[in-house]
Amino acid sequence: MTYGWSGKTLQVDLSTGKTSTAPWDKDAKRFLGGRGGNAWLFWLHSKANQSPYDPDAPVILGSGALAGTGLIGTSRMEVTVVSAAKTESHSLGNVGMGSTWAPELKFAGYDNIVIKGRSEKPVYLNIVNDDVEIRDASGVWGKGTFDTETLLKEEAGDMDAQVACIGPAGENLVVQATVEHGYRSGTPVGASVGAKKLKAVVVRGTGAVNVHDPDAILEHNRRLVETVKDTKKRLGEAIPRSDGKDAYLQGFLVGDAGVVGNYESHAWRDRPDVRKAYEENYLGDYFEKNIGCFGCPFPCQPLFDLPGEGACIWRCYPTYWPWKLWMTDLSAAFKATRLMTDLGMDNKEVATIVSWLMHLRDMGVVTDEDLDGVPFDKGNPEPLFETARRMAYREGYGNALAEGPVAYAKKLGDKAMNYLYHNQGLTMRTFEFRAEPGTALGEAISARGNSLRATTYHVVLWGKPARDDYAGVDPREMEDSLAWSREMFGTEKAIMATEYEGKPAALIYEMNGAAIADSLGYCVTMIRPGRVGAPGSQFGDASYQFAAERFTAATGIPTDEAALFEAAERVCNIERAIVVRDGRTRATDALPEFFFEEPVPDGPQQGKRLDRKLFEKMKDEYYALRGWDRETGLQREATLRKLGMADVAEKLKAAGKLAPAGEEG
Amino acid sequence: MTLQKVLQVDIEKCVGCRMCEVACSLRNTGRVQPSRSRIKVIGYERRGEYHNYIPMVCQQCSTPLCVEACPTNALSRNPETGAIVVDDDACVGCRVCAMVCPIGGVSIDPATDVAYKCDLCGGAPECVKYCYYEALTYVPKDRLDSSLKRSKSEKLSELFALMESLR
Numbered sequence: 001m002t003y004g005w006s007g008k009t010l011q012v013d014l015s016t017g018k019t020s021t022a023p024w025d026k027d028a029k030r031f032l033g034g035r036g037g038n039a040w041l042f043w044l045h046s047k048a049n050q051s052p053y054d055p056d057a058p059v060i061l062g063s064g065a066l067a068g069t070g071l072i073g074t075s076r077m078e079v080t081v082v083s084a085a086k087t088e089s090h091s092l093g094n095v096g097m098g099s100t101w102a103p104e105l106k107f108a109g110y111d112n113i114v115i116k117g118r119s120e121k122p123v124y125l126n127i128v129n130d131d132v133e134i135r136d137a138s139g140v141w142g143k144g145t146f147d148t149e150t151l152l153k154e155e156a157g158d159m160d161a162q163v164a165c166i167g168p169a170g171e172n173l174v175v176q177a178t179v180e181h182g183y184r185s186g187t188p189v190g191a192s193v194g195a196k197k198l199k200a201v202v203v204r205g206t207g208a209v210n211v212h213d214p215d216a217i218l219e220h221n222r223r224l225v226e227t228v229k230d231t232k233k234r235l236g237e238a239i240p241r242s243d244g245k246d247a248y249l250q251g252f253l254v255g256d257a258g259v260v261g262n263y264e265s266h267a268w269r270d271r272p273d274v275r276k277a278y279e280e281n282y283l284g285d286y287f288e289k290n291i292g293c294f295g296c297p298f299p300c301q302p303l304f305d306l307p308g309e310g311a312c313i314w315r316c317y318p319t320y321w322p323w324k325l326w327m328t329d330l331s332a333a334f335k336a337t338r339l340m341t342d343l344g345m346d347n348k349e350v351a352t353i354v355s356w357l358m359h360l361r362d363m364g365v366v367t368d369e370d371l372d373g374v375p376f377d378k379g380n381p382e383p384l385f386e387t388a389r390r391m392a393y394r395e396g397y398g399n400a401l402a403e404g405p406v407a408y409a410k411k412l413g414d415k416a417m418n419y420l421y422h423n424q425g426l427t428m429r430t431f432e433f434r435a436e437p438g439t440a441l442g443e444a445i446s447a448r449g450n451s452l453r454a455t456t457y458h459v460v461l462w463g464k465p466a467r468d469d470y471a472g473v474d475p476r477e478m479e480d481s482l483a484w485s486r487e488m489f490g491t492e493k494a495i496m497a498t499e500y501e502g503k504p505a506a507l508i509y510e511m512n513g514a515a516i517a518d519s520l521g522y523c524v525t526m527i528r529p530g531r532v533g534a535p536g537s538q539f540g541d542a543s544y545q546f547a548a549e550r551f552t553a554a555t556g557i558p559t560d561e562a563a564l565f566e567a568a569e570r571v572c573n574i575e576r577a578i579v580v581r582d583g584r585t586r587a588t589d590a591l592p593e594f595f596f597e598e599p600v601p602d603g604p605q606q607g608k609r610l611d612r613k614l615f616e617k618m619k620d621e622y623y624a625l626r627g628w629d630r631e632t633g634l635q636r637e638a639t640l641r642k643l644g645m646a647d648v649a650e651k652l653k654a655a656g657k658l659a660p661a662g663e664e665g
Numbered sequence: 666m667t668l669q670k671v672l673q674v675d676i677e678k679c680v681g682c683r684m685c686e687v688a689c690s691l692r693n694t695g696r697v698q699p700s701r702s703r704i705k706v707i708g709y710e711r712r713g714e715y716h717n718y719i720p721m722v723c724q725q726c727s728t729p730l731c732v733e734a735c736p737t738n739a740l741s742r743n744p745e746t747g748a749i750v751v752d753d754d755a756c757v758g759c760r761v762c763a764m765v766c767p768i769g770g771v772s773i774d775p776a777t778d779v780a781y782k783c784d785l786c787g788g789a790p791e792c793v794k795y796c797y798y799e800a801l802t803y804v805p806k807d808r809l810d811s812s813l814k815r816s817k818s819e820k821l822s823e824l825f826a827l828m829e830s831l832r
Binding site: 150159289 | 708710775796
């Protein structure tokens with residue numbers, strides 16, 4: 001009997017209308033599931049340098065290995081595509097989402113879905129256990145994601161059906177388009193789905209997920225609930241956002257998160273009038289309640305309901321960009337977030353583009369005429385709404401922007417390009433890379449790019465100059481955190497935001513932790529290992545051991561911390577193999593010149609910029625620790641063999657993308 | 666004999682996580698299968714508008730219509746726990762219990778074709794243990810009233826605090 005996994009991949013060809021299944025076998029399970037499993041399927045089903053609009057390009061939807069096993073926090077799904085948003089490299093694009101779709105797919109009997117081909121007419125995929133049907137989507141084509149979900153549930157006649165869908169932005173091949181489920185979407189993957197004329201994947205499952213040790217699962221869950229209750233007693237409110245207060249907004253108000261404008265300022269929030277505006281405009285009055293994911297009793301997504309507007313989640317991502325637009329009107333930012341969730345587009349990409357345009361207009365690089373007369377004054381929310389709408393429906397200047405900001409910058413000229421800070425076409429948003437070397441390294445090196453997944457927490461949380469109250473960490477636990485760093489990485493600098501020393505090792509630990517969580521389908525706040533005093537520490541032991549014990553209870557496969565760390569290495573290596581196959585090298589593991597040249601203009605980080613020599617030295621160390629070639633950034637055969645990935649090494653070798661044999665190190 | 670307890674539902678506290686369904690199916694079937702859970706969270710959701718949830722589970726009625734209606738006497742009350750329990754051998758799967766139940770507390774198990782319903786896990790309901798926000802509680806009968814009243818009074822107490830602060 002298969003435990004944990006369903007043991008099956010659903011394969012759909014939209015060109016022929018044929019569906020079939022394939023076993024989720026030993027080779028595949030090397031990469032667990034979720035993000036890693038999707039990467040494996042992507043490796044199998046995609047071609048080198050494939051266009052996102054190639055009908056054969058795969059769209060892969062997967063559930064985490066532990067999704068549906070009843071373990072608290074294992075609800076996550078993953079969507080993997082040839083990225084349209086990474087306009088300069090394409091290759092791997094992925095996004096993880098919580099809520100209920102992933103467990104529902106397991107109950108329907110599948111670990112993941114590979115969709116290839118392209119339909120002539122708009123369709124959606126309807127899955128009810130073994131019944132898989134490609135249905136006409138003309139009734140919902142053109143609709144926003146909110147209505148689409150409701151209408152498709154009604155069409156299914158089953159309000160328990162789970163819907164992942166695109167909005168008008170995805171239909172219109174806007175590169176910033178998302179796939180939406182449960183308000184959770186982030187990084188854009190929607191255009192690749194729209195290109196297939198695929199509106200939605202609707203899943204309903206009534207089957208069972210087998211687990212090896214049901215009593216152990218219940219016991220783990222019981223203990224976790226007790227831990228959270230204890231933490232709450234010990235530290236006060238355990239879930240940072242349970243009152244509708246948003247940790248990230250708090251981070252802005254009192255801490256050190258975020259840059260202002262198009263990397264134009266850091267000091268703006270220190271102005272008393274701004275602080276007051278944020279505090280007074282905060283949407284606390286409109287907080288309804290927290291909602292969350294399937295099988296997690298600690299919901300963390302605050303739902304706000306603005307009168308006359310409607311409800312939406314107002315969480316970390318939407319709250320960190322208003323100041324990029326110099327905005328103090330948070331209700332406008334909330335409305336824009338809701339609008340873009342409904343249009344199915346990434347509000348961070350759009351907001352960053354608007355921030356860039358405001359900057360360009362300020363300098364006279366674009367004119368009001370270029371922008372159809374929309375007033376791009378700093379702080380004015382109107383251009384955000386107008387730009388989102390025009391991009392989604394490809395009207396006016398929005399049509400060009402929908403091809404990505406790089407294409408638009410090319411039209412405007414060199415100066416516009418110089419002020420566009422992007423990674424492979426994805427905008428760089430809110431981190432101050434100039435002051436945070438670990439964040440910078442993660443951004444440059446992660447397979448997907450634009451990767452919170454790679455760069456959060458240990459490498460950025462501690463040691464910031466402005467950490468005067470709450471910046472996402474609990475200062476009472478700083479000493480424990482530093483002690484942990486000394487033990488793990490030999491220096492506490494490894495987890496201090498502004499230091500270079502020890503960063504590559506800390507970053508790898510962090511990236512691997514994220515890879516494990518994303519591949520098991522685990523909530524990243526729950527098993528991010530070794531995180532002391534940071535969000536998520538209310539869950540107590542969040543170590544790899546925590547994940548290992550639970551993995552064994554669900555699957556029956558004996559495992560430990562070392563084995564999971566190795567699995568994470570495999571996930572990071574299959575992703576590296578994909579992007580290397582598609583052209584990535586050491587030279588393109590890079591960041592815009594800006595972050596090395598222009599110092600932070602003001603605020604507590606004033607004068608800081610990345611040191612190129614130290615940055616390149618971090619890369620040396622990173623490649624060495626990963627077992628990759630220092631000169632080229634390519635993987636070594638021995639490294640892949642050791643990880644049980646000889647098959648991957650063979651294919652890379654055939655493509656001439658393996659590190660040259662010979663000296664190690 | 667200790668006083669019987671009641672599985673109390675406070676719908677305002679439910680966050681819709683369905684952990685109760687997971688726990689129920691794991692405990693009763695050894696697998697994770699919400700479709701065979703004895704408790705079911707009904708979602709009233711419209712994305713972009715509202716998300717409300719109501720956990721539905723047998724309330725072990727004082728005058729259980731299911732017991733009265735059952736033509737094969739397959740349903741009876743357990744004197745220890747007060748739960749209405751199913752005699753699988755006697756049940757013929759006629760669904761009359763499901764027809765007469767006022768709250769959908771009993772149904773026919775799709776896997777076994779006999780009636781299935783909450784039996785309070787023999788006096789230690791599994792679902793309650795994971796309900797962090799205490800939408801589900803297991804309360805002695807004689808404190809049921811005060812427990813619910815206390816919970817509902819919380820809003821009023823906030824109002825008093827507000828009035829106090831305005832004084």
